[in-house]
Amino acid sequence: MKIIRAKDYNDMSRKAANIISAQVILKPDSVLGLATGSSPIGIYEQLIKWYNKGDVDFGGCTTFNLDEYRGLTPDHDQSYHYFMHKNFFDAVNVPAERINLPDGAQLDAERECKRYDAAIKAAGGIDLQLLGMGLNGHIGFNEPDEYFSKGTHCVNLTESTIEANKRFFASADDVPRQAYTMGVQTIMLARRIVLVVSGENKAETVREAFFGPVTPQVPASILQLHTDVSIVADEAALSKCGDLL
Numbered sequence: 001m002k003i004i005r006a007k008d009y010n011d012m013s014r015k016a017a018n019i020i021s022a023q024v025i026l027k028p029d030s031v032l033g034l035a036t037g038s039s040p041i042g043i044y045e046q047l048i049k050w051y052n053k054g055d056v057d058f059g060g061c062t063t064f065n066l067d068e069y070r071g072l073t074p075d076h077d078q079s080y081h082y083f084m085h086k087n088f089f090d091a092v093n094v095p096a097e098r099i100n101l102p103d104g105a106q107l108d109a110e111r112e113c114k115r116y117d118a119a120i121k122a123a124g125g126i127d128l129q130l131l132g133m134g135l136n137g138h139i140g141f142n143e144p145d146e147y148f149s150k151g152t153h154c155v156n157l158t159e160s161t162i163e164a165n166k167r168f169f170a171s172a173d174d175v176p177r178q179a180y181t182m183g184v185q186t187i188m189l190a191r192r193i194v195l196v197v198s199g200e201n202k203a204e205t206v207r208e209a210f211f212g213p214v215t216p217q218v219p220a221s222i223l224q225l226h227t228d229v230s231i232v233a234d235e236a237a238l239s240k241c242g243d244l245l
Ligand SMILES: O=P(O)(O)OC[C@H]1O[C@](O)(CO)[C@@H](O)[C@@H]1O
Pocket: 035, 036, 037, 038, 039, 040, 066, 067, 131, 132, 133, 134, 135, 138, 139, 140, 141, 161, 165
């Protein structure tokens, strides 16, 4: 596990964007695993700038997003489809037919999860998976649990995640209660992983996840066992790890 220290959110975003663009430059047909939430927005902004300058080209890439709310159609302004188009896809040249997200409008969970796993497999697996981390250590929507999940599955969101995400909805009641998410095994099968984390509110979780025991109660802790993972964290997120670094 490599910990890359960043000064602040912008520095974190630039450092992580560097890793992603190097991946795409060296392997133009990369399969990228992408994430939503506030953590990766700065990365997408940076990648768009480099794309506009002609420094990086996504025309050969295939993408798979981690998760999507069950019950939201792609055009819903809080769906992760909408988020990804607004913050990244509309500004770069990933071919539309190679953009993949779980389909929140497909309410048959078993069918949708099987379809998504098969699509990832058919693409040859994920070369580089970008991750954020929730306040409770969740990755994708894999919430603290008794065991680590495997493939794509449907989850009930925890109260803390609903609370954290309500800022994007009119009220907490409007936050969907379920989501489709890649499983922890799907994430661990990615050949490289880059996790970005920013802010003091996640400092305690950073300490637990990356310096504590590997436990499904802190889903991100399993990344300690991956052979090629970079944690790009800003000073505030690392503020409770001073004695460990
Ligand atoms: O980056 P944020 O907004 O803190 O969210 C952290 C994590 O939570 C999620 O948004 C899901 O709640 C993930 O997609 C993300 O990685």
